[in-house]
Amino acid sequence: MKIAIGADEAGFTLKESIKDFLLERQSDVTDFGLMDGSQMIDYPDVGFAVAEEIAKGKFERGILICGTGIGMTITADKVPGIRAALCHDTYSAERAVRSNNAQVLTMGARVIGPELAKHVVRAWLDATFDQGNSARKVQKIMDGERRHQAAGGYQPEINSCSTTQD
Template identity: 75%
Template sequence: MRIAIGADEAGYTLKEIIKSYLGDKGVECEDFGPSDGNEQIDYPDVGFAVAEQIMQGRFDRGILVCGTGIGMTITADKVPGIRAALCHDTYSAERARKSNNAQVLTMGARVIGPELAKHVVQAWLDAEFDGGASERKVQKIMEGEQRLNQSRGPQSENSCS
């Protein structure tokens, strides 16, 4: 399994801990930044880079870390075909894979501690999509995404007049 990993400066330290954890487990991963904790990097830049790599099939899954995990989740979910899940507990991480086939795990470095983050990563790595009734629902998500992307015209501002 190949993992793409990235963070903004708020998630740098936790990203490094997770990267080390993955290496100790023999999981191949590539770091999409930042290269140090002082490098200012906007989470959308990293979130899009990682999610696009997965969309293109270069990596199997991705892990993204920012301060809360929310910005990375929103960003990665904008990439067609990507399902990113914000998880701060092992049950949600397991279900993100088993029920939603989420290819991207996001976490907030200001929300979760390093030891729990390792357990969350492991639960997510160990889980596989089990289809069943969830397969129909994930297929509906993918079809809806495709339909919306095809019908999108020029973007306009909505007003409440």
């Protein structure tokens, strides 16, 4: 599996640990992050670089790490076609793929330790996307994304309920 990985300086050490773990699993890993823990880079620069390459089909999946994982998640999810999931437990990591077909896993180096992070990555990599209802829902996400881009805003398929106060 071709995997892109990247981190800002806050996630550098965890990224290196996860990269070693991936190489032990004989994954094809390309590092988009810092090569030296003393350097600095803004997480959006790394997050966009990884997510865009996945959206182009150059990588099957990506892992992004910053201090909390939140900034990387928000950044990657801005790239059309990308579904990034912030996971710090194995159940969420598995469901991110099985239910949402998430191609990007994000984690916070200040939130999760390296051993648990390896278990989370393993659960995410070993999971496969369930078809059935999950496929229908993910398709709705992708269709909504396309409508949003084309119309300049989200256009729901059904009328939403509204409440008025008198």
